[in-house]
Amino acid sequence: MNRSRHPLLLVLSTLLLWGAGPLEARLNIEITGGIEAAQPIAVVPFGVSEGLIPPVEIAAVVAADLARTGRFKPMPTRDMLDLPTSRDQVDLRDWSLLGMNNLVIGQVEPEGSGFRVSFSLFDVFRGDELASTSILSTGTGMRHTAHRIADIIYEKLTGQTGVAATRIAYVTATGRGDSQTVTLRVADADGYNPQTIVSSSEPIMSPAWSPDGRRLAYVSFENRRAAIYVQELSTGRRDLVASYPGINGSPAFSPDGRRLAMTLSKEGNPEIHVLNLLSRELVRLTQHFAIDTEPAWSPDGRHLIFTSDRGGSPQIYRMSASGGPAERISVEGDYNGRASYSPDGRSVVMVTRINGAFRIGVLDTERGITRLLSSGTLDESPSFAPNGSMVIYATIHGGRGVLAAASVDGGGSQRLSQDSGQVREPAWSPLMQ
Amino acid sequence: MRILVFNLVAWCLILYASLSILGCSSAPSREPETPATSLPPPSSDRRTETIPLETSRPTYAGPWEDPSSPLYNRTIYFDYDTAEIKPDYIPVMRTHARYLGSRTDTRVMLEGHADERGTREYNLALGDQRAETVRRYMLAEGVLPDQMATLSYGEERPADPGHGEGSWRLNRRVIIQY
Numbered sequence: 355m356n357r358s359r360h361p362l363l364l365v366l367s368t369l370l371l372w373g374a375g376p377l378e379a380r381l382n383i384e385i386t387g388g389i390e391a392a393q394p395i396a397v398v399p400f401g402v403s404e405g406l407i408p409p410v411e412i413a414a415v416v417a418a419d420l421a422r423t424g425r426f427k428p429m430p431t432r433d434m435l436d437l438p439t440s441r442d443q444v445d446l447r448d449w450s451l452l453g454m455n456n457l458v459i460g461q462v463e464p465e466g467s468g469f470r471v472s473f474s475l476f477d478v479f480r481g482d483e484l485a486s487t488s489i490l491s492t493g494t495g496m497r498h499t500a501h502r503i504a505d506i507i508y509e510k511l512t513g514q515t516g517v518a519a520t521r522i523a524y525v526t527a528t529g530r531g532d533s534q535t536v537t538l539r540v541a542d543a544d545g546y547n548p549q550t551i552v553s554s555s556e557p558i559m560s561p562a563w564s565p566d567g568r569r570l571a572y573v574s575f576e577n578r579r580a581a582i583y584v585q586e587l588s589t590g591r592r593d594l595v596a597s598y599p600g601i602n603g604s605p606a607f608s609p610d611g612r613r614l615a616m617t618l619s620k621e622g623n624p625e626i627h628v629l630n631l632l633s634r635e636l637v638r639l640t641q642h643f644a645i646d647t648e649p650a651w652s653p654d655g656r657h658l659i660f661t662s663d664r665g666g667s668p669q670i671y672r673m674s675a676s677g678g679p680a681e682r683i684s685v686e687g688d689y690n691g692r693a694s695y696s697p698d699g700r701s702v703v704m705v706t707r708i709n710g711a712f713r714i715g716v717l718d719t720e721r722g723i724t725r726l727l728s729s730g731t732l733d734e735s736p737s738f739a740p741n742g743s744m745v746i747y748a749t750i751h752g753g754r755g756v757l758a759a760a761s762v763d764g765g766g767s768q769r770l771s772q773d774s775g776q777v778r779e780p781a782w783s784p785l786m787q
Numbered sequence: 788m789r790i791l792v793f794n795l796v797a798w799c800l801i802l803y804a805s806l807s808i809l810g811c812s813s814a815p816s817r818e819p820e821t822p823a824t825s826l827p828p829p830s831s832d833r834r835t836e837t838i839p840l841e842t843s844r845p846t847y848a849g850p851w852e853d854p855s856s857p858l859y860n861r862t863i864y865f866d867y868d869t870a871e872i873k874p875d876y877i878p879v880m881r882t883h884a885r886y887l888g889s890r891t892d893t894r895v896m897l898e899g900h901a902d903e904r905g906t907r908e909y910n911l912a913l914g915d916q917r918a919e920t921v922r923r924y925m926l927a928e929g930v931l932p933d934q935m936a937t938l939s940y941g942e943e944r945p946a947d948p949g950h951g952e953g954s955w956r957l958n959r960r961v962i963i964q965y
Contacts, residue, residue, distance in 0.1 A: 530948060557943035559907060578896075580938060601915045601939055604908045617908065622919060624912040645912040661909055668909055692906040705906050712904065732950065734906055750950065779907065 379526075379772045381545030381757070385421065387767035392427035393455050393511070395420060399431060400460040400473070401439025408462045408469060410496040412503065416458065418544065419504035419518035422759075423743065424766020426511075429454060441474060441483075449478045456484075458507060468492045471499050475507050485510050497546060515741045518543060521783040522746060523561040523570055524757060528775035538572055540587065543782075545770050551585060552592075561781045562605045570781075571595070571605035571614060582616055584631070595629060604648050608655050608675070615639075615649035615658060626660050628675070639677035650694040650702075651675065659683065659702060661691040670704060670717075685722050692735065693717075696742045696762075703727070703736040703745050714747045716762060727760045737782045738762075746770075748778040849893075850886075851965050857882045861963040863921060864956065867902070870916035872924065880921060883963050884928030891931055896964040897921050899939040900946070902955035907941055914939030914961075921961045 397417040402408055417428035429452070431437075438444045438459050449457050460473030472488035485506060491499035498519060505516025520543045527536045536558045541548035552558060556575035563570060564584075571584045580602045585592035596602040600619035607614055614629045618638075626640045626649045640646040644664035651658055652675075659672045662680070670684035670693045684690035689707035696703065696716075706715035706724060714728040714736045727736075727745055736747040739759075744766075746759045751769060755776035760767040771777060850856040861883070863876040872880075887893055899914030899921075918937035925935060947954035 531944070557940060559911070559941075559943065575938075575940065575943070578938065600919075600937060601911055603911050617912065619912070619915050619919070624915055645909065645916065647912045648906065648908045661906070668905070689905065691909050707905075732903060753950070 379774065380548055381524075381541055381770040381772060381777070383422070383545050384769045384771070385766065386758070386769050387760075388421075388424055388427070388765065392425055392765075394429060394453055395426050395456040395458065395507075396429040396434060396449055396452070396454045397458040398434060398437050398439070398460075400462050400471070402461070403463045406462065406464055406469075408496060409493045410500060412460065412462065412471060412496065412500045413458070415497060415500035415544075416504045416507065419501060419516075420508065422518075422544065422766065422768055423508060423516075424761040425508075444476065446476060446478050446481055449476075454478050456507075456511065460503070465490060469496070471496075471503070473503055475510060497542065501542065501544070514743060515785065517739045517741050517743070517782075517785070520740060520786060521567070522757075523563065523781045523783065524777055525558055525561065525779040526772060526775050526777050527755075538570070540570070540783075551587060551590065559779065560604055561779060562607060563781055563783050564607045565609055565611045565784055567784045567786045569607075571607065573603050573605065582614070584614070595631070600624075601647075606649050606651060608651050609653060610655060615651065617647040617649065626658065637677070639673065640680070648692050652695055653697060653699045659693050659695070661693065670702065683719060684717060684724075686724050687715075690715075694736070694738065696738050697740060698742055703738055705734050705736065714745060714760070716745070727762070728758065730758075733758075735779045735781075737780055739782050740785045746780040746782050748780060849965055851963075858886055861965075863917075863961045863963075865917055865959040865961075867955070867959065868905070868913065870913065870920045872920055877924075880924050881928060884925045884930050887925070887930045887934050888928070891934065893965065894934050894936070897925075897935055897937045898962040898964055899937065899941075900944060900958055900960050900962070901942050902958040903942045903945065903950070904955065907943070911939050911941035911943075914941045917959075917961050921963075 397413045399413045420426035421428050436448060439461055455478055457476040457478055458473060463470045469491050470488055471491050474483055475485040477484050487506060489499050501519035504518040508516035521540050522543055523540050525538055527534055529535055535555060537550045537553045538558050538561055539548050539550050554574060554576050559573040561570050561572045569584050569586050571582060573580060573582055579597060581597035582595050582602045582605050583592045584595050596616055598618050598620035601617050601624055604617040605614050612631055614631055616627055617624050618627045623643060624645050624647050625638055626646050627636055627638050629636050642664050644662055646660055646662045648661040649658045656675055657672050658675050659670055661668050662671050667688045668691045669682050670690050671680040672683050673680040687706045691705045693702045693704035701719055702717050704715055704717060705712055711731040712733055713726050714733050715724045715726050717724045728747060730749040733747055733749045736745050738745055744759050744761050746757055749756060749758045755778045756769055756771040757777050757780045758769050851858040851861055853859060860879050863879055897918040899918030901910035901913045918939055922935050922937055945958045947957045
């Protein structure tokens with residue numbers, strides 16, 4: 355095996371990459387579908403104190419966040435007849451005539467070294483003010499503040515927690531073979547602010563969030579070995595948690611964040627294991643000559659679901675988180691894999707094969723019915739938004755790997771792509787504080 | 788000789804790296820695009836170019852690099868969603884097993900791969916099973932356990948990036964890497 359590389363060369367290639375510039379390609383979002391029943395809402399451009407230039411157009415970000423949920427249809431600013439920025443300028447009858455259900459107005463004022471962002475949400479028909487809040491924000495944190503405002507509005511109007519202020523992790527690849535560059539990135543849920551957290555010339559796979567959103571587990575093939583790392587996002591510090599002979603794959607944090615389920619084949623066959631991250635105790639949960647992989651925890655931490663071909667074709671099975679017998683839960687189709695629970699634990703999203711095409715399906719575990727969310731032929735890696743409203747997954751569009759998001763209730767859908775290269779394996783973060 | 792050539796290549800790279808870093812830090816922004824009809828930049832502005840050093844490879848790793856050697860063929864292909872070895876590939880494995888049996892200090896990595904259909908982690912498991920099947924056959928043919936390691940790349944390193952059976956059949960493979 356003449357695979358050894360001179361350390362100097364590695365340093366040089368790192369320098370060359372760095373010299374090429376730290377420009378990160380943003381994910382471009384394209385709305386590809388919406389629902390007729392989307393609620394009309396007007397988000398008026400926020401008023402700004404004289405002389406102040408806020409770094410972000412807050413109303414535009416809020417409106418885009420609401421539009422992406424598929425449940426709202428924000429009014430274009432150019433159609434607005436009036437641009438009120440304070441309560442005393444609002445005449446709700448005007449907005450009622452324009453067919454709006456809700457109105458959002460707001461202001462940005464300087465405060466200390468940052469800004470105070472205030473906003474009000476109105477019910478146009480009832481004439482009520484539904485919410486009124488102000489948030490202190492730094493200049494660089496202004497987009498995040500806008501996402502939080504969108505989430506407050508969304509929750510007030512739908513009763514469901516918003517996910518605009520969450521993030522997605524994903525893998526990108528450019529080039530091929532020995533000249534490929536693979537990165538693991540984290541971006542805001544709207545594709546902005548992408549940051550590379552690890553970059554390699556070898557494959558990186560299977561990003562998985564810790565329940566507190568502070569760490570990511572992933573598989574890296576650096577140095578031509580497969581290994582599972584857990585990386586702290588704020589520091590970049592990482593721990594090597596599994597590097598056995600054979601597969602080291604499919605990491606999944608338990609809901610309490612203390613254990614990591616994974617697939618190892620150190621005994622010759624792919625089996626589900628659970629590693630206690632504190633004591634480093636490793637327990638094998640399956641023992642079968644078939645493939646057992648892709649473990650995912652139930653939200654209460656009591657069960658694991660996983661993919662196994664023990665019955666002749668890949669199907670989803672469920673077992674106790676302490677091991678023992680497994681029962682098959684996928685009912686239809688000759689290929690079901692990569693399942694994970696919805697936040698309420700009532701359904702699982704998975705990859706399912708229909709007439710030779712791999713699509714994303716949501717299985718209602720109580721009624722045993724599978725509903726398709728996607729229409730591609732090589733769709734994979736589905737991940738629920740932390741409020742259960744949407745699923746993000748990987749698909750092929752125009753011959754390139756892109757991400758897509760679809761409302762679980764069949765409403766809105768979007769495509770997220772980079773200007774170049776492949777994007778794959780999205781993982782939606784938990785809710786962030 | 789090999790070290791000398793290596794040093795030359797390394798120094799060229801250092802030169803290139805420092806040039807590109809300097810180039811980056813001294814140029815505040817990218818040159819604006821000029822319309823096609825405008826004149827080329829004056830010749831004094833011409834960029835420095837580096838030319839890679841051409842050398843013949845100083846060493847020869849082994850007979851598996853020689854196209855006329857039976858060891859040159861190091862790939863075993865598989866049918867979709869199975870780790871079963873097809874009879875056509877028994878001679879390939881036997882040839883390598885004999886060679887390894889006569890050179891017990893030689894080690895190989897059995898690299899398992901899958902096509903892109905199906906989930907990535909399942910394909911990682913499939914590649915692992917393919918590599919493991921080849922390993923067991925080689926063990927039975929007398930290769931020592933210490934001479935072999937397996938690594939599955941699943942669908943992450945396709946030989947052919949296309950999305951059809953013509954590409955897929957080339958990607959479902961185990962490579963015997965010396």
